[in-house]
Amino acid sequence: MRLTQEHDELRRLSKKFVEKEINPYVDEWEKEGIFPAHELFKKMGNLGLLGITKPEEFGGMDLDYSYNIVFAEEMGAIHCGALPMAIGVQTDMATPALAKFGSDELRRNFLAPAIAGDMVAAIAVSEPGAGSDVANIKTSARKDGDDYVINGTKMWITNATQADFLCLLANISDDSKHHNKSLIVVPTNTPGISFSERLDKLGMRSSDTAQIFLDDVRVPQSHCIGEEGSGFKMQMIQFQEERLFAAAMAIKGLENCINETINYTRERKAFNKPVLDNQVVHFRLAELQTEVECLRALTYDAVEGYINGEDVSLKASMAKLKSGRISREVTDACLQYWGGMGFMWDNLVSRYYRDTRLGSIGGGTDEMMLGIICKLMGTLPTRKND
Numbered sequence: 001m002r003l004t005q006e007h008d009e010l011r012r013l014s015k016k017f018v019e020k021e022i023n024p025y026v027d028e029w030e031k032e033g034i035f036p037a038h039e040l041f042k043k044m045g046n047l048g049l050l051g052i053t054k055p056e057e058f059g060g061m062d063l064d065y066s067y068n069i070v071f072a073e074e075m076g077a078i079h080c081g082a083l084p085m086a087i088g089v090q091t092d093m094a095t096p097a098l099a100k101f102g103s104d105e106l107r108r109n110f111l112a113p114a115i116a117g118d119m120v121a122a123i124a125v126s127e128p129g130a131g132s133d134v135a136n137i138k139t140s141a142r143k144d145g146d147d148y149v150i151n152g153t154k155m156w157i158t159n160a161t162q163a164d165f166l167c168l169l170a171n172i173s174d175d176s177k178h179h180n181k182s183l184i185v186v187p188t189n190t191p192g193i194s195f196s197e198r199l200d201k202l203g204m205r206s207s208d209t210a211q212i213f214l215d216d217v218r219v220p221q222s223h224c225i226g227e228e229g230s231g232f233k234m235q236m237i238q239f240q241e242e243r244l245f246a247a248a249m250a251i252k253g254l255e256n257c258i259n260e261t262i263n264y265t266r267e268r269k270a271f272n273k274p275v276l277d278n279q280v281v282h283f284r285l286a287e288l289q290t291e292v293e294c295l296r297a298l299t300y301d302a303v304e305g306y307i308n309g310e311d312v313s314l315k316a317s318m319a320k321l322k323s324g325r326i327s328r329e330v331t332d333a334c335l336q337y338w339g340g341m342g343f344m345w346d347n348l349v350s351r352y353y354r355d356t357r358l359g360s361i362g363g364g365t366d367e368m369m370l371g372i373i374c375k376l377m378g379t380l381p382t383r384k385n386d
């Protein structure tokens, strides 16, 4: 991936935004358990940051995905995991399918305001009974006249309580489970939608996560994104960008964690010398930094293939897997070198330790990534009815 002066400019803009408009407020938002999504997204929309790869016609910059990766890396420098995740939902999880396959009317009414920061988006796929097993979701969208009538429950939905619309996966027919689904745009002010209290989480405290109940929710069939019945396929395509974004987003946070640990252990003395001067400590930190560089190289490599139009399912899954794995390794090792200070709630490293634990779970667990990698390596045993 060749980084140009334009990439550098976007990096500077994103970095400045994080330093000025986000990091000073993160502690407050983490305590409140929510951040002001409309206010923040509007500021980002004004700078064009919510539509980097999206069509110009709808307010985007129409740049290739390498620019989004630079943006994702800089969002990773936010002093928590919740904000980068919420921003990623808006730009790379809830809107890619809408941008690629949505009708012009849908894109005018929902994509353009999401890019401008006037609407907050959420992606509603997971359910109480189906997370990894996406094909087995139970939410249904029954046709009635020109409408869909949607019933079901969605679980763990990021941005839920502040969202203006959902990109929702539902079953629309009795066809086979890979061909009976559609992605449907559902405005959250539609009668029949209700939300649980915000869910109390181990980490990602400032992100609002909730359960969503849909009880005879009526939306026009024109709200279906792309071809009816191709929702599963589109969601799998959409996951590709989500996984690249997740991998890139992890990089700077991990580097922050390592750098903060270097600074602390350089100052902290035990047995008359800085903790950092123990070879076990500086060697380990060097090893972790090397792991982070490997993640960056793998992510850039996957993105290069992606912008060249290749199917990067293998490398995107590997990058997502690697980011989850090393996030756990880096944050755990760094926390250890802070001793008791590492166990304090407000410590940045302990926040990263809690927040990045989601990396191996959300947007496809490590085991799901391993399954995809094995399938593409030809080592996954086939089942009789496959």
Ligand SMILES: Cc1cc2nc3c(=O)[nH]c(=O)nc-3n(C[C@H](O)[C@H](O)[C@H](O)COP(=O)(O)OP(=O)(O)OC[C@H]3O[C@@H](n4cnc5c(N)ncnc54)[C@H](O)[C@@H]3O)c2cc1C
Pocket: 089, 122, 123, 124, 125, 126, 129, 130, 131, 132, 133, 155, 156, 157, 158, 159, 201, 204, 209, 358, 361, 362, 363, 364, 365, 366, 367, 368
């Ligand atoms: C904070 C947070 C935010 C989230 N945001 C969103 C969101 O915005 N939108 C959304 O749709 N979802 C969201 N999710 C849901 C998330 O994507 C799911 O939790 C995730 O996909 C895992 O699904 P599950 O929790 O149902 O786990 P399960 O599918 O029940 O799996 C449990 C465990 O079993 C393992 N497992 C399952 N099957 C196999 C197998 N065949 N082989 C080996 N191991 C297996 C899994 O890997 C996992 O470790 C969010 C979750 C959290 C916690």
